Amino acid sequence: MASVKEILVQEVERLSEEDAVRVLELLRSRKSSRAKEFPELTREEVISRAAGRPGIRPPDLNAPPFRKVKPITCTGISASELLIRDRR
Numbered sequence: 001m002a003s004v005k006e007i008l009v010q011e012v013e014r015l016s017e018e019d020a021v022r023v024l025e026l027l028r029s030r031k032s033s034r035a036k037e038f039p040e041l042t043r044e045e046v047i048s049r050a051a052g053r054p055g056i057r058p059p060d061l062n063a064p065p066f067r068k069v070k071p072i073t074c075t076g077i078s079a080s081e082l083l084i085r086d087r088r
Helices: 004-014 017-037 043-051 079-087
Strands: none
Touching: none
């Protein structure tokens, strides 16, 4: 069974040039309107939004952000790479 993207490509190939231009304009307008739909939030806004959800206990607004850490370097394959490899 073909994926949605494959079907979409097939359908786009069948379009006339005029229809393809209209579809492209539609996609671009959706992309720009979606960017306005989800503005970038500050840390305080994210915490206040999370506070209203059941089961979530956000940190205190005055709590400092997590500090930067330096990853540990080891020999061999990392655990995350092994996990990804096992799942493929």
